[in-house]
Amino acid sequence: RNKFEQQWSVLQHKANEVVNRVRDRHIRLAVTGLSRSGKTAFITALVNQLEHAAIDGRLPLWDAQRQGRILGARRVPQQNLHIPTFAYERGLDSLFGDPPAWPEPTRGVAEVRLEIRYRTRHPLRRHLGEISTLYVDLVDYPGEWLLDLPLLDLSYEQWSEQVEQQLRRPELQQLATAWLEPRWQAEQAFEEKPASELAMRYTDYLHACKRELGLHLIQPGRFVLPGEFAGAPLLQFVPWVWDKPAGEPADGTLYATFKQRFEQYKQHLVQGFYEQHFAGFDRQIVLVDCLQPLNAGAASFGDMQQAIARIMESFAYGKSNWWRRLFSPRIDKLLFVASKADHVTPEQHGPLVSLLQHLVSSGRGQARFEGIETECLALAAIKATEVGKGQANGREFPAIRGTSLDGEPLLLFPGEVPSQIPPAQWWQNQGFDFQAFRPLPMSAHQALPHIRLDAALEFLLGDHLE
Numbered sequence: 077r078n079k080f081e082q083q084w085s086v087l088q089h090k091a092n093e094v095v096n097r098v099r100d101r102h103i104r105l106a107v108t109g110l111s112r113s114g115k116t117a118f119i120t121a122l123v124n125q126l127e128h129a130a131i132d133g134r135l136p137l138w139d140a141q142r143q144g145r146i147l148g149a150r151r152v153p154q155q156n157l158h159i160p161t162f163a164y165e166r167g168l169d170s171l172f173g174d175p176p177a178w179p180e181p182t183r184g185v186a187e188v189r190l191e192i193r194y195r196t197r198h199p200l201r202r203h204l205g206e207i208s209t210l211y212v213d214l215v216d217y218p219g220e221w222l223l224d225l226p227l228l229d230l231s232y233e234q235w236s237e238q239v240e241q242q243l244r245r246p247e248l249q250q251l252a253t254a255w256l257e258p259r260w261q262a263e264q265a266f267e268e269k270p271a272s273e274l275a276m277r278y279t280d281y282l283h284a285c286k287r288e289l290g291l292h293l294i295q296p297g298r299f300v301l302p303g304e305f306a307g308a309p310l311l312q313f314v315p316w317v318w319d320k321p322a323g324e325p326a327d328g329t330l331y332a333t334f335k336q337r338f339e340q341y342k343q344h345l346v347q348g349f350y351e352q353h354f355a356g357f358d359r360q361i362v363l364v365d366c367l368q369p370l371n372a373g374a375a376s377f378g379d380m381q382q383a384i385a386r387i388m389e390s391f392a393y394g395k396s397n398w399w400r401r402l403f404s405p406r407i408d409k410l411l412f413v414a415s416k417a418d419h420v421t422p423e424q425h426g427p428l429v430s431l432l433q434h435l436v437s438s439g440r441g442q443a444r445f446e447g448i449e450t451e452c453l454a455l456a457a458i459k460a461t462e463v464g465k466g467q468a469n470g471r472e473f474p475a476i477r478g479t480s481l482d483g484e485p486l487l488l489f490p491g492e493v494p495s496q497i498p499p500a501q502w503w504q505n506q507g508f509d510f511q512a513f514r515p516l517p518m519s520a521h522q523a524l525p526h527i528r529l530d531a532a533l534e535f536l537l538g539d540h541l542e
């Protein structure tokens with residue numbers, strides 16, 4: 077080949093590379109986790125760090141920022157107009173308020189879009205124009221919605237059977253009396269008012285399981301976090317735990333109506349979520365609050381562990397072929413975060429990551445098998461404590477200092493985080509006491525204080541900012 081042809085082929089190759097890279101210029105990062113795992117704080121902090129990254133960023137673990145290649149980031153209008161916008165400004169108003177307060181938590185799907193301008197290291201693109209742009213969508217949604225995935229494989233009868241089994245646990249039975257009584261007849265005619273009241277009592281029961289027993293495995297997930305479907309008939313049914321119908325009840329009976337609604341719930345809400353949202357995510361962050369269940373006790377911790385395992389099933393595509401066919405997900409990186417790491421002293425961060433690794437190990441293996449890159453981190457999106465030293469019996473101990481939610485100064489050693497799933501005896505003499513802190517007074521002119529949020533940024537965005 078002559079020299080010209082050679083050069084032409086090199087140029088063509090490089091042009092292809094540019095086109096491929098141009099396709100990469102947009103990325104959807106989804107953030108999930110159970111209620112109160114810290115999603116709202118995490119997204120607020122991420123937006124805030126990005127907006128400050130070019131000027132006063134303190135993000136040494138994020139290569140592009142440390143190398144001074146981030147030129148700026150700003151919020152721009154999102155493209156999906158039907159999805160509510162993440163309430164970033166409102167969150168900041170709370171954080172910078174007097175007294176400082178935490179932002180209102182997540183209740184449904186919300187998103188925010190950022191435009192990041194940076195200097196590329198890629199030789200050709202640097203040559204072409206020097207400055208590159210990456211659009212990042214951050215999407216927030218409740219982890220409770222992922223708990224519904226197994227419902228897709230269950231019939232109304234099978235699901236009802238499952239709930240009946242759960243009700244054998246005395247503590248659940250006790251909470252359930254308000255909806256279990258009186259007994260309903262499968263063949264009785266469906267009437268709107270009593271049926272919706274029954275569904276309301278069942279929903280109250282699900283909320284009580286969460287509030288009073290610290291349970292996370294709440295199904296159907298939309299009953300407790302309905303998003304835009306609050307009050308819709310789709311959320312007005314209950315599992316059938318009374319006398320079974322003799323045959324297939326006719327249309328218009330209570331049983332048949334509940335069964336239809338269950339099927340519609342599966343189709344519109346569960347499957348709909350995977351089709352409309354999940355299938356479009358590029359990367360996923362799963363937040364886990366390991367500390368609160370350590371406080372709450374063995375039952376709460378065990379339940380959280382099960383809930384996380386269920387959440388992970390959404391990433392185990394290979395197990396069922398219909399799953400891949402229906403949603404063709406494209407997630408290539410999965411980040412697990414032990415949130416609120418500022419609640420424990422720094423030497424506990426190692427055990428905290430290790431505990432998280434154990435919690436997500438099975439699903440993580442499956443994700444790897446799918447070719448998804450995974451990482452576990454302990455971080456604080458918004459650091460609300462300082463590290464200090466306490467004194468007891470004439471000896472110094474590591475401690476954290478902050479302000480309680482009621483405004484009282486606190487200095488404490490919350491305890492040792494177990495580095496594995498705690499065995500039964502751990503719970504007998506565990507002295508874990510983790511307290512909620514109010515955010516520190518902060519300046520709106522500086523980036524929010526954090527722990528290792530930059531490591532998360534590096535994992536999530538690093539390769540796209542080369």
Ligand code: GDP
Binds near residue numbers: 110115116418457461
């Ligand atoms: P969501 O329900 O997942 O959106 O959870 P939030 O982001 O609203 O967090 C729930 C609560 O956890 C907040 O109100 C804070 O009390 C606490 N929290 C969340 N993130 C942090 C953090 O980084 N540090 C501390 N100290 N507390 C946090």
